[in-house]
Amino acid sequence: MKILVQKYGGTSVSTPEKRALIARCVQEAQNEGFHVVLVVSALGRNGEPYATDTLRSLILQEYAGVSPRELDLIMSCGEVISAAILAAVLGNKGLPARALTGIQAGFLTDGHYSEAEVVDCQPVKIRDVLQQNEVPVIAGFQGADPSGEINTFGRGGSDTTAVILGAALGAEKVEIYTDVCGIMTADPLILKEARLIQKITYGEVFQLAHEGARVIHPRAVEVAMRNNVSVVVKSLEEPGSGTLITAESSLGDRNYYGTRGRQAVTGIAHNANLAQFMIELQHPDPAGELAVFQQIAAAGVNIDLITVFPLMKAFTVKEEHCLKVEGILKKLGVSYILEKGCAKVSVVGVGMHSVPGVMARVIRALNEQQIEIKQTGDSNITISLLIRQQDLQRAIKTLHDHFILTAAAGE
Numbered sequence: 001m002k003i004l005v006q007k008y009g010g011t012s013v014s015t016p017e018k019r020a021l022i023a024r025c026v027q028e029a030q031n032e033g034f035h036v037v038l039v040v041s042a043l044g045r046n047g048e049p050y051a052t053d054t055l056r057s058l059i060l061q062e063y064a065g066v067s068p069r070e071l072d073l074i075m076s077c078g079e080v081i082s083a084a085i086l087a088a089v090l091g092n093k094g095l096p097a098r099a100l101t102g103i104q105a106g107f108l109t110d111g112h113y114s115e116a117e118v119v120d121c122q123p124v125k126i127r128d129v130l131q132q133n134e135v136p137v138i139a140g141f142q143g144a145d146p147s148g149e150i151n152t153f154g155r156g157g158s159d160t161t162a163v164i165l166g167a168a169l170g171a172e173k174v175e176i177y178t179d180v181c182g183i184m185t186a187d188p189l190i191l192k193e194a195r196l197i198q199k200i201t202y203g204e205v206f207q208l209a210h211e212g213a214r215v216i217h218p219r220a221v222e223v224a225m226r227n228n229v230s231v232v233v234k235s236l237e238e239p240g241s242g243t244l245i246t247a248e249s250s251l252g253d254r255n256y257y258g259t260r261g262r263q264a265v266t267g268i269a270h271n272a273n274l275a276q277f278m279i280e281l282q283h284p285d286p287a288g289e290l291a292v293f294q295q296i297a298a299a300g301v302n303i304d305l306i307t308v309f310p311l312m313k314a315f316t317v318k319e320e321h322c323l324k325v326e327g328i329l330k331k332l333g334v335s336y337i338l339e340k341g342c343a344k345v346s347v348v349g350v351g352m353h354s355v356p357g358v359m360a361r362v363i364r365a366l367n368e369q370q371i372e373i374k375q376t377g378d379s380n381i382t383i384s385l386l387i388r389q390q391d392l393q394r395a396i397k398t399l400h401d402h403f404i405l406t407a408a409a410g411e
Contacts, residue, residue, distance in 0.1 A: 042078025156217020
């Protein structure tokens with residue numbers, strides 16, 4: 001049985017017209033010989049009646065201290081509603097379909113509310129539905145623990161649902177339908193010159209997603225990479241093949257940097273609304289340093305960029321967490337300098353392995369535009385730089401032009 005998993009996000013299922021397009025996509029896939037499995041998110045976005053954030057707000061308005069169990073219960077409803085509606089639409093179009101909750105679809109979780117991990121997936125009922133030549137329509141973002149308690153998967157949970165199903169069912173591929181035509185070389189809302197990346201590695205798209213690109217969730221990419229599931233990100237409304245995420249990059253034959261034969265940078269991601277804390281010490285204090293970071297972690301605050309020297313520590317957090325961090329530092333008697341209004345821009349590319357001097361090129365390109373670099377961080381395939389938020393758009397364009405990404409993303 002040749003299986004295709006398609007995942008549709010909230011905007012893709014939000015209107016009757018878009019749901020009709022989904023039915024057409026299903027019909028086209030069936031005409032190509034696929035048995036189609038659908039995974040859906042809740043209808044629309046925050047403010048619309050059945051969106052997940054709307055349902056969440058509905059219960060929190062009544063009682064801010066609601067238990068995580070009840071919160072997960074109500075948040076799981078949006079996807080169930082969406083699955084039932086889409087199954088009805090497909091049936092009306094002559095495509096027999098059956099809606100299934102995440103629990104019915106076989107998702108077993110670890111019992112952690114709101115950020116559950118999937119520990120097993122046994123899609124027995126999905127296979128039964130497929131054998132009856134019906135389209136299973138799965139409510140994404142949810143499963144149940146061994147005692148039957150409903151757990152949700154957190155942000156990007158429906159992407160993760162789709163990829164796990166792709167692996168469990170041995171699907172030919174997983175298609176993630178979103179409101180953009182695929183993964184771009186930069187955010188097209190910031191840079192109109194951004195172009196579609198036709199093929200990208202798991203590692204590259206994981207880093208782009210981790211550094212701020214919001215097309216697919218990093219957890220879903222991680223699952224795809226572990227199970228070697230081919231994933232395509234594409235648009236419901238725009239024609240085109242989208243972006244293929246796989247183990248191989250299409251940029252290996254590029255020669256922009258000469259003898260190494262590989263394009264260094266594949267794409268640019270960014271995160272805005274960051275704040276930098278800088279701590280200067282009079283003498284090394286390992287115990288005090290450890291206490292700072294332990295208490296920040298205990299407060300549920302994620303540190304992003306971090307630079308540690310014996311007498312200086314610099315790190316970034318989201319601006320919304322500044323008050324928490326300031327309270328911790330004051331309580332510990334630590335002097336600090338806080339700078340808000342920062343942003344992080346990151347260049348990502350598997351080709352950095354084989355191209356020397358990429359960091360030097362990045363710094364030189366920004367220096368030539370008088371863009372101040374406040375902090376840096378890097379990994380094997382990522383270079384991140386902290387800058388002023390007011391310089392973000394200019395920095396993205398500068399790096400995009402410098403690495404000739406418009407040309408690299410083309411045919």
